[in-house]
Amino acid sequence: xxxxxxxxxxxxxxxxxxxxxxxxxxxxxxxxxxxxxxxxxxxxxxxxxxxxxxxxxxxxxxxxxxxxxxxxxxxxxxxxxxxxxxxxxxxxxxxxxxxxxxxxxxxxxxxxxxxxxxxxxxxxxxxxxxxxxxxxxxxxxxxxxxxxxxxxxxxxxxxxxxxxxxxxxxxxxxxxxxxxxxxxxxxxxxxxxxxxxxxxxxxxxxxxxxxxxxxxxxxxxxxxxxxxxxxxxxxxxxxxxxxxxxxxxxxxxxxxxxxxxxxxxxxxxxxxxxxxxxxxxxxxxxxxxxxxxxxxxxxxxxxxxxxxxxxxxxxxxxxxxxxxxxxxxxxxxxxxxxxxxxxxxxxxxxxxxxxxxxxxxxxxxxxxxxxxxxxxxxxxxxxxxxxxxxxxxxxxxxxxxxxxxxxxxxxxxxxxxxxxxxxxxxxxx
Amino acid sequence: xxxxxxxxxxxxxxxxxxxxxxxxxxxxxxxxxxxxxxxxxxxxxxxxxxxxxxxxxxxxxxxxxxxxxxxxxxxxxxxxxxxxxxxxxxxxxxxxxxxxxxxxxxxxxxxxxxxxxxxxxxxxxxxxxxxxxxxxxxxxxxxxxxxxxxxxxxxxxxxxxxxxxxxxxxxxxxxxxxxxxxxxxxxxxxxxxxxxxxxxxxxxxxxxxxxxxxxxxxxxxxxxxxxxxxxxxxxxxxxxxxxxxxxxxxxxxxxxxxxxxxxxxxxxxxxxxxxxxxxxxxxxxxxxxxxxxxxxxxxxxxxxxxxxxxxxxxxxxxxxxxxxxxxxxxxxxxxxxxxxxxxxxxxxxxxxxxxxxxxxxxxxxxxxxxxxxxxxxxxxxxxxxxxxxxxxxxxxxxxxxxxxxxxxxxxxxxxxxxxxxxxxxxxxx
Numbered sequence: 001x002x003x004x005x006x007x008x009x010x011x012x013x014x015x016x017x018x019x020x021x022x023x024x025x026x027x028x029x030x031x032x033x034x035x036x037x038x039x040x041x042x043x044x045x046x047x048x049x050x051x052x053x054x055x056x057x058x059x060x061x062x063x064x065x066x067x068x069x070x071x072x073x074x075x076x077x078x079x080x081x082x083x084x085x086x087x088x089x090x091x092x093x094x095x096x097x098x099x100x101x102x103x104x105x106x107x108x109x110x111x112x113x114x115x116x117x118x119x120x121x122x123x124x125x126x127x128x129x130x131x132x133x134x135x136x137x138x139x140x141x142x143x144x145x146x147x148x149x150x151x152x153x154x155x156x157x158x159x160x161x162x163x164x165x166x167x168x169x170x171x172x173x174x175x176x177x178x179x180x181x182x183x184x185x186x187x188x189x190x191x192x193x194x195x196x197x198x199x200x201x202x203x204x205x206x207x208x209x210x211x212x213x214x215x216x217x218x219x220x221x222x223x224x225x226x227x228x229x230x231x232x233x234x235x236x237x238x239x240x241x242x243x244x245x246x247x248x249x250x251x252x253x254x255x256x257x258x259x260x261x262x263x264x265x266x267x268x269x270x271x272x273x274x275x276x277x278x279x280x281x282x283x284x285x286x287x288x289x290x291x292x293x294x295x296x297x298x299x300x301x302x303x304x305x306x307x308x309x310x311x312x313x314x315x316x317x318x319x320x321x322x323x324x325x326x327x328x329x330x331x332x333x334x335x336x337x338x339x340x341x342x343x344x345x346x347x348x349x350x351x352x353x354x355x356x357x358x359x360x361x362x363x364x365x366x367x368x369x370x371x372x373x374x375x376x377x378x379x380x381x382x383x384x385x386x387x388x389x390x391x392x393x394x395x396x397x398x399x400x401x402x403x404x405x406x407x408x409x410x411x412x413x414x415x416x417x418x419x420x421x422x423x424x425x426x427x428x429x
Numbered sequence: 430x431x432x433x434x435x436x437x438x439x440x441x442x443x444x445x446x447x448x449x450x451x452x453x454x455x456x457x458x459x460x461x462x463x464x465x466x467x468x469x470x471x472x473x474x475x476x477x478x479x480x481x482x483x484x485x486x487x488x489x490x491x492x493x494x495x496x497x498x499x500x501x502x503x504x505x506x507x508x509x510x511x512x513x514x515x516x517x518x519x520x521x522x523x524x525x526x527x528x529x530x531x532x533x534x535x536x537x538x539x540x541x542x543x544x545x546x547x548x549x550x551x552x553x554x555x556x557x558x559x560x561x562x563x564x565x566x567x568x569x570x571x572x573x574x575x576x577x578x579x580x581x582x583x584x585x586x587x588x589x590x591x592x593x594x595x596x597x598x599x600x601x602x603x604x605x606x607x608x609x610x611x612x613x614x615x616x617x618x619x620x621x622x623x624x625x626x627x628x629x630x631x632x633x634x635x636x637x638x639x640x641x642x643x644x645x646x647x648x649x650x651x652x653x654x655x656x657x658x659x660x661x662x663x664x665x666x667x668x669x670x671x672x673x674x675x676x677x678x679x680x681x682x683x684x685x686x687x688x689x690x691x692x693x694x695x696x697x698x699x700x701x702x703x704x705x706x707x708x709x710x711x712x713x714x715x716x717x718x719x720x721x722x723x724x725x726x727x728x729x730x731x732x733x734x735x736x737x738x739x740x741x742x743x744x745x746x747x748x749x750x751x752x753x754x755x756x757x758x759x760x761x762x763x764x765x766x767x768x769x770x771x772x773x774x775x776x777x778x779x780x781x782x783x784x785x786x787x788x789x790x791x792x793x794x795x796x797x798x799x800x801x802x803x804x805x806x807x808x809x810x811x812x813x814x815x816x817x818x819x820x821x822x823x824x825x826x827x828x829x830x831x832x833x834x835x836x837x838x839x840x841x842x843x844x845x846x847x848x849x850x851x852x853x854x855x856x857x858x
Contacts, residue, residue, distance in 0.1 A: 007518075133798060
């Protein structure tokens with residue numbers, strides 16, 4: 001019997017090895033760079049909080065929140081999302097925060113869920129919000145941020161679908177749908193991608209008088225450009241959607257990335273204005289980003305009302321989509337150069353070469369033992385280090401150095417003094 | 430009675446607001462850049478693991494590990510340190526990892542501890558290790574990494590104290606200290622900074638024969654340069670310490686940053702060769718980095734032996750020290766420019782200016798509402814945004830733009846076409 005502990009992890013949690021991490025970090029960094037380009041800053045909240053804080057929103061009995069008692073008998077929970085802790089932080093700090101407050105947050109959350117393909121117990125959320133402004137410029141800016149993120153990540157095709165809660169309320173009111181039934185109707189409309197117009201019609205028959213349905217669907221599913229759709233709705237409250245679309249255009253957002261979609265129902269209980277969802281036409285993976293305007297971020301924690309606009313990017317879905325579209329192929333580990341050495345006598349020279357490369361901001365490493373060159377090269381191969389520098393006794397005597405390019409197998413001998421400028425000519429990515 | 434949830438967090442956990450985060454992220458990024466410069470890559474392990482995995486090392490009854498049962502009755506724990514999960518990951522993946530394997534990890538750990546000043550329930554660890562090599566080049570490289578980190582962070586003075594377990598064993602053996610008493614002696618020696626040589630002598634009297642103590646201390650506390658100290662020990666096993674010191678020098682590590690200190694006892698149960706601790710002479714905060722050579726990383730999980738060298742940087746202590754030494758003063762939030770606007774008519778032009786700045790990789794933002802200029806400037810002030818761009822109807826007509834430098838209050842009007850090149854001349858941050 002072995003007395004070793006089996007080195008296993010919980011289902012729904014993941015280890016990330018260096019190559020995974022290189023990809024994930026590169027993608028995260030690109031997303032962060034876009035957020036920061038627009039002046040968004042990050043915050044951090046604890047992973048463990050009082051259960052009453054984290055459960056406030058989901059109801060005491062929410063089984064999906066990891067909960068436990070600590071040694072002092074306190075009821076603790078693991079962060080379930082980033083929105084509630086953000087609201088809690090704002091409620092206790094708003095007097096010291098610049099308003100409007102623009103923040104992003106990329107961190108892990110936990111769900112005591114049954115794991116399945118693409119459903120994890122521990123995963124990253126990637127949120128961006130601006131709060132403390134009613135201006136539609138915020139909606140337009142967040143739309144620009146979404147477009148910039150997907151363009152920066154290399155997606156050629158993506159669609160930001162948007163809708164307006166105010167407009168929907170106006171239309172449904174005009175069709176005499178009572179307020180308590182509007183939510184049911186909107187939920188049914190949202191199913192159109194799965195069940196088609198016929199399915200939606202059948203579903204609506206359970207909710208609305210038969211004669212209401214065809215004219216309502218005619219209004220909602222009018223086909224045409226965004227401008228044509230808005231024009232077709234001119235007898236309803238279109239101010240919000242018109243202003244939003246105009247601001248997006250003024251903000252330089254290409255219309256080809258936008259789609260006005262009145263079947264979008266997203267987050268009915270929370271969102272109050274413009275809502276959006278982003279889809280990738282080339283990958284069947286569902287929405288990769290979603291959110292909208294809400295009215296009262298901190299309602300659980302204080303009487304001050306903070307309206308805002310926020311979206312969440314689906315980091316894991318984005319990774320899957322990028323993998324499928326071969327957008328991650330060029331990402332490698334950190335080291336660009338392996339400096340080899342032969343024996344104790346050639347080691348000081350190898351150290352010197354290494355240090356000179358590093359001084360020029362080139363990521364480089366030295367093999368730890370004077371092994372056979374073939375073994376050292378095998379190590380470089382395994383880490384996908386593109387260049388191997390060889391400098392044996394002969395080369396040291398001539399003050400030269402040999403560079404081997406692993407991809408092609410070609411090698412080249414140059415004066416040692418030219419080594420760093422040789423690599424500086426390369427664009428490492 | 431208010432029905433609001435008090436927006437409070439657990440003692441020993443922390444919220445980080447944008448200004449804190451800007452500092453923490455800048456420091457983390459600098460540390461990571463050094464690690465990556467030497468070809469270290471990062472990994473990530475789950476925050477929640479099976480309790481048996483995380484408790485293996487600390488004993489079943491370790492009260493400092495946060496533990497709970499999940500909905501499925503599984504015994505779960507929160508990551509207590511990064512070493513055990515790293516060992517667990519290596520045990521299940523070593524066949525696919527390049528060997529030697531060089532990894533760093535900067536992430537949070539949890540301790541069910543009584544919080545106190547500088548002692549948290551949730552905090553960052555920052556570890557770097559190389560495993561799978563016995564070569565002392567690894568010890569020298571990690572010493573270089575430590576020196577590069579503290580230099581990169583801007584510390585002018587720091588001392589890497591080092592010692593050799595093999596040498597200590599050799600000396601104590603020669604003084605006839607039986608193996609079971611060596612640990613007690615080493616622990617007593619480690620107290621010299623707090624209780625002085627007299628205190629150590631008194632303590633050693635409890636452990637060793639009186640006549641052994643003065644000659645032993647004479648050997649251990651010999652004063653002189655590293656070379657002199659090593660020379661004074663030539664009748665003991667000095668090979669390890671000699672080779673280490675020589676390799677450090679060959680690797681370009683300035684001797685002024687090194688101190689051979691035989692009172693260093695660090696991690697007696699774990700470390701087997703060279704050990705180190707880094708101190709900042711200008712800040713009384715204890716060791717800011719520590720570690721050494723160990724023999725058997727994965728002993729809990731598999732029979733394969735992985736020897737390695739690793740150190741942990743005390744991230745929170747480093748932040749405190751940098752704050753004290755004013756090394757964080759220059760770090761600001763992300764936005765460098767605030768673009769203001771006056772009304773709906775001037776908004777499209779403001780969008781254009783903003784987009785042009787962002788295209789040149791300048792982090793910039795637009796105020797969301799056409800408020801009075803003084804209010805927009807107040808916002809920039811609060812976020813410490815250094816530049817405000819003003820472009821009213823007159824300026825638009827003349828195709829000009831006014832730049833206000835908030836620090837000096839000075840302003841300057843230039844053609845709009847020159848704006849991005851104006852900012853490109855500045856070095857931000």
